[in-house]
Amino acid sequence: MKRIVINPQACNGCGICQLVCSACKAGQWHPAFSRIKIKQMREYNINVPVVCQHCSQPPCETFCVMNLIYQEPLEGYVLRREERCIGCRACEIACPFSAAVFDPIKEAVVSCDLCGGNPACVSNCPEGALFYMDEEQTADSKRRQTSRLKLIPSSAAGLSRRASL
């Protein structure tokens, strides 16, 4: 049950993960093709990479009119039979994370498939903001991360972003 885990405090918004993803999955060198997206909030100096969360009850699965999104039974990954997609984009709008991306070359909506177990964005992140880890480990590290943040006054939180995981 490994997932991509994000530490938004460490992300500086360089966008390398987007370029790597577009190159690996679509053969293009453009963030529009990327399945991982960096959301930015300038006023708080926040950069948050967002990618498919592989939900346990995926809304995209419910909204797909072609029934092509399915949960892989063993690990619970949310995967797609892309060749069947008609590009209606219903899943794109149902996803709260906007993690489904329309690929104009394939004429299909695609989402993160974790590169089959070795996500390229994680191995290429220079800031160490992306991790690929087990669920149990995730909960543990998130707790540590939050407890560290509690010690920092909220006004200064934006400055010390480099809290290591």
Add this chain to the structure above:
Amino acid sequence: MRIMIVGNGAAGNQAAASLRKYDSQCEIVMVDRESYMAYSACALPDVLAGWIPLGKTFLQQESDYSGLNIRTCFGQEVNEINLENQYLETGEEKYYYDRLILATGSKPVIPPLPGSQLPGNFVVKSPADIEQILLHKPRKVVVVGAGNIGVETAAAMNNRGCTVYLMEMQDRIMPLLYDPKPAAIIRSMLEKEGIQISTSQRATRVIGEQQVEGLLTEEQTLTCDTVIWAAGVRQNTELAQKAGLKIGSLGGIEVDKYMQTSHRWVYACGDCVQTSQVFTGKPALSLLWSSAKSQAEAAALNCLGQAVKYEGSCSLVIEEITGVPCAAIGLNLQGLQDYEVKVIEHHDADRYYRLLTVDDRIAGFQCIGSIEGAGAIFNLIRKGTTLSEVRRMLLNPQLISSMAWYIDGAKYL
């Protein structure tokens, strides 16, 4: 345990799949009147337009059913359900059940006007309808009803090179989804494509002797060789009615929050039921693919003895008109008549959106041009999150960075 499912649409198939996902032992039998494999009704206008082949709309093959160990009895019409002794009868066989799931769906309405039975009158509901329309080789088409199916069908026929005339009884197109202003924007987009639209018009009769030659409305006569009726659907409740199940005020089978009908071992889901709207809590019909699927999942889990509530329906309709995505989420002003509604609106050259709020909650959202962030709004509506709660979250940089999807929704609030 033997669970029978009547119907092979979105709801029936989702119910079967969910049952099998959580219980590998139970016996699942599906009965349906049609002998088709399951198809996606939402993809049919795309077939009409010629964007995808008809074969692509079929979702499952014979082997998919047998792979899940589901027995299929297609092409058999259920004549009678005996609730007392728990069996149902088709013309050929008698099936006993422990739990029954009704997913009988809906059928399109053709108003009983003179001439509406002539060859040349069509509906868009099943692959057979599409085949018939294509065989008819239409040149001049009148689409009656400008709901989302009417609009999609009109755009599809226009793409085929037909002359298309779209007619609507109410004063704007897609009256149940959009408010007057966005409806007017979509209308002008369609008119730019060459579709002629008239609203506040009612068809009175179809002209023609051997086949359709025209359509008479209250104001004018339209010459055409094809009439496509997209004037709404009616729930298939005859079977349930005959068996003695309670029918609701809106004409759907009445179910409680657990998708259970008035009889203990009978559940219902899909187009044929009436549930409640997630925002108002009032009874509502939701004739959407996604509602059918989530209702079916709830019904299946309740069949297996888990108490799972269906949260209520929240509509989400998206269509692409001339390459511009448009989406309508939740209710519009017409659906919120009894409430005091505040409107947040934005319009510029390449996008339009409108957010409807009641008290402290979001009730509806309509956007044209860009659907970015609409997913965040949709989930806020579905969960009933208050606006003040969202604003509180947005003020705290630590919270917001761990709930990134709020960032997308933030630009609308």
